[in-house]
Amino acid sequence: MIPFTKPIVGEEEIEAVKRVLESGMLAEGKVSRELEKLFAEYTGTKFATVTNNGTTALSTALEAMGLEPGDEVITSPFTFIASANSIAMIGAVPVFVDIKPDTYNLDPELIEDAITDKTRAIMPVHIFGMPSDMNHILEIAESHDLQVIEDACQAHGAEVDGKKVGSLGHVGAFSFYATKNMMTGEGGMITTDNEELLDEILMVKNHGRGKEGGYSHYRIGYNNRMMDIVSAIGIEQLRRLPKAVKQRRENAKEYDDFLSEFDSISPQAEKPGLMSSYHLYAPCIYSEKITRDELVTALRSEGVGSRAVYALPCHLQGTYLNIHKWRWAKFVDYPNYSSMHLPVSEEIGQRHFDIPVHPSLTEEDKEHIKNAFYKILG
Ligand SMILES: Cc1ncc(COP(=O)(O)O)c(C=O)c1O
Known part of the structure; x- marks a missing residue:
């Protein structure tokens, strides 16, 4: 069988991992800083920070953006479930808007009708590597004062008008899962030009730890860090x-x-x-x-x-048909996903x-x- 994917792992990756292992510093550190610098250069963003996968790249960014339980995020139903789950995970509500039949990405013409006074953000997904209609989406976002988080988890290297995805919205999220164009087995990256948002992202991904390091913590956060062993693979993959x-x-x-x-x-x-x-x-x-x-x-x-x-878009997945069982359902009114019909x-x-x-x-x-x-x- 000709496989649908074939990760390329060469001597370069093996040597890079060996160097990290020999250094004895395995956790997130200077190799991750190097990957972040190179990735920011590649995407044309001011900042990039690693996370342990694409799902946490999305959820960390959403949480750092200040989304609260019940806030609505407009996204595509035609995606890997992680796009929607990253929204639901933090107590926000995925609002699915139908896609265009030719690009399979969010139909900007339908976005405006889905905006309510609870809408805080739009999450276009660049599905299969095809960029969403970002110019139109950014225009809508600006006129409604909404944030845009690009789910670029499948789209490393894709471009809109010569600019790399991940640099177009307020924040971008990438996955380095084993099948992706650039892969580290598991891994992820957040990109942004906004330094204030970056500071918040760094806290969310690292137990609310302050910039000064040490053991002072300022907000609830998680351990969404990535190991230097993994970043070492990422540097070689980025070169490829x-x-x-x-x-x-x-x-x-x-x-x-x-x-x-x-x-x-x-x-x-x-x-x-x-x-x-x-x-x-x-x-x-x-x-x-x-x-x-x-x-x-x-x-x-x-x-x-x-x-x-x-084959089964997100709104028809058991996850969303059973959303009333999710712990946030005690506090948040979800739409009735089971009655939702998104024909395209x-x-x-x-x-x-x-x-x-x-x-x-x-x-x-x-x-x-x-x-x-x-x-x-x-
Ligand atoms: C569109 C999309 N969003 C989010 C993710 C989540 O990434 P990860 O699997 O690294 O958590 C993926 C990964 O498959 C994806 O394809």
Whole structure:
């Protein structure tokens, strides 16, 4: 089976981890500071700080932004559940707004109607590496005095008008989970230009510890720190990232060209000004002859690692159907997610599938994938 992902771990990562192990300083320290500096440079932000995963990058940032129980955060339902959970975790309310059928990202035209006097923030998710329509979203946020937190967990290296995602909103969050374009196994990063917010983030992620260090603590916080062993892998992965994104984009463009031969297949659209980093290559199938699930099964039996990752959008997940059991439900009024109908997310949930697009694909792999489509779709 051609795998949907293939993390690249070379001698560089092994040597970097060895150096940290030999130094005896394993916890978050100077190697993490180096990764933060390099990551901030890469994304074009003033500051970056590591966290132990992408979920805590999001929840730490939201908490530092001062969100309170019952505050509403508008986000996409067509995402990995962690986007919504990071909001619900801190007692805030995920308000799901439907997506656009071509980009699979938040539809800005629908955002305004979802804004209430409890709305505090918008969390666009750059799904599969495709940037959200940030210009439009930032305009709406500004006119309603809302904060914008970018869920860039799948989008390292993606750009809007030449600017890297994570540098566009008030704060950005990245995941370095094992399958991501840049990966450390588990890990995460928060980016921002706002020094005051950064100070708060640093406290939230480290038990409210003051800047002076030591054992003075000023607010409730967590241990969301990342180990230097992990950051050492991150530095090597960041070096690989630009080339990896370029290769992913070349693979994606090759697929776009060849899949245009099939009327029933519609790739995720890269709109002008938006540059995807193709964490996943996930087109939709609109066919009367074959369902999406049949196509995924057929591709898999041809040895192509295909999947349908968000068949069930967040509002239809048990988590949100059972939100009344969540501890914050004693204090917070949640919407009735079970009666929510978000037609585009539900439809894309039933039509999308992904095929391997990672930079380790060989020419033979790509030929094999193309031939599988010819065989299945004729
Ligand atoms: C869109 C999105 N948001 C958040 C996360 C959470 O990241 P992590 O798994 O590192 O906690 C992920 C990770 O898969 C993700 O894909």
